[in-house]
Amino acid sequence: MKCQVIRVAEFGGPEKLVEMEYDVPSPSAGNVLVKVEATGVNPVETYIRKGNYAKLPELPYTPGTEGAGTVAEIGEGVKGLKVGDRVFLTDTLSGHGTYGQYCLSPSSEVHRLPDNSSFEIGASIGIAYRTAWRALFLKSKMKKGELVLVHGASGGVGMASLQLGKDFGARMVGTAGSPEGMEFIKSLGAEKAFNHTNREYITELNEFAPNGFGLILTMRAHSNLGKDTVLVANGGKIVIVGAQGSSTINPRRLMSKEASIQGLMTWNFTEAETKQFVDFISEKLKAER
Ligand SMILES: NC(=O)c1ccc[n+]([C@@H]2O[C@H](COP(=O)([O-])OP(=O)(O)OC[C@H]3O[C@@H](n4cnc5c(N)ncnc54)[C@H](OP(=O)(O)O)[C@@H]3O)[C@@H](O)[C@H]2O)c1
Structure with missing residues (x-):
């Protein structure tokens, strides 16, 4: 055939x-x-x-x-x-x-x-939602009420992260590159949206979260990892989801905050982790109307 x-x-x-x-x-x-x-x-x-x-x-x-x-x-x-x-x-x-x-x-x-x-x-589940779940639940121990920044929230993994984080009870904040993108991420439950094409957006994020973000998921680490080390809270974690090249950071920022950087790659899912994710997402899907 x-x-x-x-x-x-x-x-x-x-x-x-x-x-x-x-x-x-x-x-x-x-x-x-x-x-x-x-x-x-x-x-x-x-x-x-x-x-x-x-x-x-x-x-x-x-x-x-x-x-x-x-x-x-x-x-x-x-x-x-x-x-x-x-x-x-x-x-x-x-x-x-x-x-x-x-x-x-x-x-x-x-x-x-x-x-x-x-x-x-x-x-839409196999990559975007599975990656978001790995970042939020497996590679970090996101806490209810924690301030989480999704740096690049208007794309596939970003929107999945906002939805899963919000559903869990974290305070989700995201960035997008257009007014439409900002509206979109707010419609998904972001408490606040910032525009990553605005030169002042890191200052705005700092003002919004003066004690920093407990968790940051970063979609373009090659351009944003240094900024993420400024935005992360004491003891916080940055999860690198996307990176298309190298990046220079000041390691002293992580030292003084005792913050950490975590890499992530979906091809590292074990069969047991995939089963755990599938059970999780199937329950969420069944509850959808
Ligand atoms: N590690 C893994 O296993 C894994 C798994 C899945 C995806 N990824 C990678 O993760 C990245 C995101 O995947 P995706 O599916 O969400 O891609 P996508 O749907 O193309 O979304 C890309 C996101 O990056 C944002 N962005 C663009 N310029 C930015 C900037 N200067 N600062 C911050 N964010 C910016 C976009 O926002 P605007 O369009 O609003 O500007 C959008 O939210 C990709 O590089 C992908 O290859 C990795």
């Missing part, structure tokens, strides 16, 4: 994404063939497409790390899933991603989608 996919035969710009007809693959042992209904689009797909990422697939490949759909076929030994199940994916098998009508995933990355959740919602 044939299907339509987007394939990349050589690394480069968006013009390297080529739509073509392709044989629907068969799942080998432990893997699942999913009929894709919705696909998540994330910055990482562009880094990979350009050949500018630490882990690269063999060429040619079909992009797409996250998505949602229905189980079309299961490989030998797969337990707990059956053909027709509505599912969301936290990863795909290298080369056979969700930028196509069918994709392959290891069964450990295929999870039942609650009946009340759309495929579009399911397709």
